[in-house]
Amino acid sequence: MKEIRLHEGELNIMELLWSNKTLAAKDIAKIIKEYIGWEKNTTYTVIKRLIDKGAIMREDPGFICKASISKRTVQNIETKVLINQLYSGSLSKFIVDFLKEQELSKAELMELERIVNEQKF
Template sequence: MDGYKLGVVETRFAELIWQHEPLTSGELVKLCEQELQWKKSTTYTVLKKLCEHGIFQNENGTVTSLLSQEGYNAVQSEKFVEDTFDGSLPAFLAAFTTRKSLSEKDIAEIQRMIDRCGKE
């Protein structure tokens, strides 16, 4: 993926694929007609665009993801921290916690992630 950020409608489209994959391009057209009220041409245009960005592929009429929803979210999160906090996760956490308290559960989960990273 080239750092492309999905718009609101593209996100809904991508979520449909992630929820139903693998699916045929014909199934995707029907799904988009039902869920987004799109015509066939709109579905194929958006699919082609997201395939060009390396998020999905349409091989032999079967649509699958090249990047999972979790993977896409991870890339977007990394880009946000990089662009906004010069790549500093501690700076992001400091900014985040100035307006929102972390619960004991959040703190424990963050500590587990830190411990796991320290062992790798």
């Protein structure tokens, strides 16, 4: 699967689809108009771009849209890009720098320790 990068506007539409599973393009346009203020043509242009990228599948009749990429996949892609850009691809440097700035609860520390221990094997 190719790496699909999404910008903020595209993510707004994807969030609707991840929450609702399927929506007609006209309903997406109504919701986006109400919450973001985009005109119908703008929303349809972004939906078409998402279809072209492979992030959305279109089903007819009714121009029904369904996400073809999971939110988790997008999160993983964007996290890897961020780590590559800001930490030269070093996951450990990112984790160390990030955790230094956090106040973690005992439960969170135990969860992190569990995850690290799972990775050892």
